[in-house]
Amino acid sequence: MTAAGSNVAVVGPTAGRRVGAFAERWLLKLFTVAAIGYLLVPILVMIVFSFNKPEGKFNFVWAEFSLDAWAAPLNRPGLSDALWTSILVAIVGTFFATILGTLIALALVRYRFRGRNATNLFIFVPMATPEIVLGASLLTIFVSTATLEPFKSIIPSGIFYPLGLPTIIIAHVMFNISYVVVTVKARIQGFDRHLEEAAMDLGANEWTTFWKITFPLIRPGIVAAALLAFSLSIDDFIVTNFTSGLVNTFPVWVWGTIRNNLPPQVHVIGTAIFLIAVGGVAIATWLQSRGGRTVAMRPR
Amino acid sequence: MALLRSRRAIPYLLMAPGLLWLLLFFVIPNVQMLVFSLSEGTLRTGFTTPPDVWDIENYTGSISKFSGNFSNSIVYGGLATILCFLIGYPLAYAIAFKGGRWKNLLLFLVIAPFFTSFLIRTISWKIILGNDGPVLAIARDVLHLVPANFSIIGSPLAVVGGLTYQFLPFMVLPLYVSIEKVDRRLIEAAQDLYAGPWRRGGMIAGALFGAFALIALQVGLGYGAFIGEDAAPAAVAAAALVGALVGGLVGAFLISQSFIRVTFPLSLPGVFAASILTFIPAIGDYVNPQLLGSPKTQMVGNVIQGRFLDQNDYPIAAALAFLLMAGILLAIFLYAKLLGTEELTGGTA
Numbered sequence: 001m002t003a004a005g006s007n008v009a010v011v012g013p014t015a016g017r018r019v020g021a022f023a024e025r026w027l028l029k030l031f032t033v034a035a036i037g038y039l040l041v042p043i044l045v046m047i048v049f050s051f052n053k054p055e056g057k058f059n060f061v062w063a064e065f066s067l068d069a070w071a072a073p074l075n076r077p078g079l080s081d082a083l084w085t086s087i088l089v090a091i092v093g094t095f096f097a098t099i100l101g102t103l104i105a106l107a108l109v110r111y112r113f114r115g116r117n118a119t120n121l122f123i124f125v126p127m128a129t130p131e132i133v134l135g136a137s138l139l140t141i142f143v144s145t146a147t148l149e150p151f152k153s154i155i156p157s158g159i160f161y162p163l164g165l166p167t168i169i170i171a172h173v174m175f176n177i178s179y180v181v182v183t184v185k186a187r188i189q190g191f192d193r194h195l196e197e198a199a200m201d202l203g204a205n206e207w208t209t210f211w212k213i214t215f216p217l218i219r220p221g222i223v224a225a226a227l228l229a230f231s232l233s234i235d236d237f238i239v240t241n242f243t244s245g246l247v248n249t250f251p252v253w254v255w256g257t258i259r260n261n262l263p264p265q266v267h268v269i270g271t272a273i274f275l276i277a278v279g280g281v282a283i284a285t286w287l288q289s290r291g292g293r294t295v296a297m298r299p300r
Numbered sequence: 301m302a303l304l305r306s307r308r309a310i311p312y313l314l315m316a317p318g319l320l321w322l323l324l325f326f327v328i329p330n331v332q333m334l335v336f337s338l339s340e341g342t343l344r345t346g347f348t349t350p351p352d353v354w355d356i357e358n359y360t361g362s363i364s365k366f367s368g369n370f371s372n373s374i375v376y377g378g379l380a381t382i383l384c385f386l387i388g389y390p391l392a393y394a395i396a397f398k399g400g401r402w403k404n405l406l407l408f409l410v411i412a413p414f415f416t417s418f419l420i421r422t423i424s425w426k427i428i429l430g431n432d433g434p435v436l437a438i439a440r441d442v443l444h445l446v447p448a449n450f451s452i453i454g455s456p457l458a459v460v461g462g463l464t465y466q467f468l469p470f471m472v473l474p475l476y477v478s479i480e481k482v483d484r485r486l487i488e489a490a491q492d493l494y495a496g497p498w499r500r501g502g503m504i505a506g507a508l509f510g511a512f513a514l515i516a517l518q519v520g521l522g523y524g525a526f527i528g529e530d531a532a533p534a535a536v537a538a539a540a541l542v543g544a545l546v547g548g549l550v551g552a553f554l555i556s557q558s559f560i561r562v563t564f565p566l567s568l569p570g571v572f573a574a575s576i577l578t579f580i581p582a583i584g585d586y587v588n589p590q591l592l593g594s595p596k597t598q599m600v601g602n603v604i605q606g607r608f609l610d611q612n613d614y615p616i617a618a619a620l621a622f623l624l625m626a627g628i629l630l631a632i633f634l635y636a637k638l639l640g641t642e643e644l645t646g647g648t649a
Contacts, residue, residue: 027554032394035387036409039468042424043416049427061432100318111311119315126326128576130584130628132601136608136621137329140336143614147347174325177318235417237587242608254419258591262423270420277415281408 043274050267057261069264073272076265082253083269085165089240089249090233093172097233098226100173101180102218108181109188127178135242138171139163142243163245171243172236176229183228187221220288227284231277337618347614358619366603366620373599374627375520376456377583380463381471382513384578385571387464388471392570393563395472396479410472418466422591425462429453429592454594456521462588470577478570479563486566487558495557502551502560510547511540572639580628600624 049059053066074080108119126134145151146161160167195217199209237251244252254266340355341347363370395406413421429435429452436452439445452458498505518539586601600620607617 028390028394028398031390032398032406035391036406038387038465039410039413041428042421042465043412045424045427046416046420049424060427060430100321103314104318107311107314113308113311116311119319122319122322126322128580128628128632130580130601130624132584132586132604133330133333133621133625134326136604136617137333138325139608140333140614140618141325141329143343144332144336147343148349170325174321177322181318231414235414237418238585241605251417251419254417254423255587258419258423266420266423270416274416278412281415 046267046274047271050264050271052264052267054262054264057263059262059264059267069268073265073268076257076263078248078253079250079265079269082248082250085168085247086234086250089165089168089172090230093169093176093233094226094229096169096173097176097180097229098222101177101225101229102184102222104177105181105184105188109185109191123178123181126175127182131175131236131238132242134175135171135239138167138174138239139242142167163243164247167243167245168240168247168249171239172233175236175239176232179228179232180225183225184218184221187224188218191217223284227280234273333618333621336614337622339615339618341615343612343614355615358615359623362616362619363623366600369598369600369603370623370627372456372589372597373583373601373624376460376463376589376597376599377579377585379460379517379520380467380582381575381579382516383460383464384468384471385575386513388468388475388574389571392472392475392479396476396482407473407476410469410476413465413469419587419591421466422462422587425458425465426453426591429458429461453592454597456593456597458592459589459597459599460521462592463582463585466585466588467578467582470581471574474574474577475567475570478567478573482563482566486562490558490562495561497553498555498557498560499552502553502555503548504551505547505560506551506555507544507548510543510545510550512543513547514539514543568639572635576632576635579631583628584624 049062050069051065051067052059052062053064053068054061055063074083104119104123107113108116108123141151142160142163145155145159146157160170191214196209196213199213200206204212235251236249237255240249240252241255248256250269257263257266335349336347337358338354338356339347339349339358340353391410395403395410399406427433431451431453436446436450440448440450452461515536518536583599584601586599586605589597589599589602600623604617604620604624607613607620
């Protein structure tokens, strides 16, 4: 290190520092703007092409401006059903995943018990598994219930196979649980236990303490987890593709249609979902900033 | 005593429903897939499963038959991870250290792609990189950089570009978290102790890394043979030269000693987590190669998808899925050894 240090002195520290300072100030800024631009360009393309009137069956090349697709956003066979299925799956899946995941998170942070580290590790595994393996393995078990002993004699046909809405929801709850656990855990960890002790000292029992003190304080974490689960669920394609059978969600419908045509309605729905999501986040941020910071959260 | 015992059961009761769900719909399905991977038969004919038959052929046969798809997966996934790192680290650094009051907005913009569908983002790249799209319109028709019959869609470049785009936020977010945690006082201390620009060391390290990255890109994307087989060595040498030049300049002028001795080592757990989180979905993806690639650029995900959903050839598909999983676990293990990180799961965090 000393060799390199003396070397710098020989070259001339001021010139080097100036170049470095200039680079840090402007190049990094420029790079950041370019990288963010790179992330946003496909979204911009999606919005622009929702106003396109394509010449052929595929909305790949700009032809002329038109509001046709926006005027009839669901005017494609199966599109409206697929969209409603997506929303239904996301709501039901998020509901169950949030409850199951929050309970695990509570147990992992609040209690010391045998098997805690193993559970932490186990929760991580589904997130580290590629989606295609999650989907494929679910498909094998669903198929097994219809074709293989002993599943065939235990599980009545129609529960898991043929595939459909129930199997999509089962899959979405499965892959969302881990994300909920991780998100809620992060929130509970910054939590001041003394508030609960104070409530207990003032005569509240555990049940009252939980609903009056604990739950309101970890609610932002639960809401964040639910939002994450909802967005993962409504956007999921790979796992859904394996578990949906003949039922379409919006992404599965797009995947099916793109073999033959790609109507601008796809871009309209995509843009609408994007705008609703961004609006939701903006409102949530605004509400949070209005509510101020929760006093009970310790700064880390 | 009864009270104590019931209190001890509380965490298990809380976890029971969720863990049961994961047992039923994550663990057992994977066991069942293992069973299928050693079975014979199709959905139509029915399956013969272990212990009646142990069909190892599913594994050995598919390794040799689909070796091209496996190598595509590894090469494209690896290149996408390297590119994500090269774009993502400076971005995460800028947000964490220079973000100021824009920090939250910048983070929001990084995850903004998640608010649109994965498929629609890929379709957008098909539009952008298409033969009638804006990129080729400029490069081919205005600047005449590429021949008239040149196309990006269908090439490995398009697939790797799509993968890089899709998983860049997975790279940036963990990197941001770990860079943000770096104690600024340590950097100040380093500067007080005369940590300056990196200069000679930076030039050498940057040049080596740059040359490696560009050679990997060029060979991995198959552009060595693009100019003609004979020119391949020259093309590789040219790539190495360009990479070394750019890397050397960056290393010498833009990277300080305090960064390479303090900030970067402290952010290594984030680098580890981020590259794993990028590599895993990238290597298993089948949407990008399907929409942006050609039959030549199909990855192992495409084969698994096709075997499962179109041909109902469950044994081969299950074997392929297990090989993919095994490859990922092996990669994570080697990588953990390489970086010496034990924080795979973030410990208790």
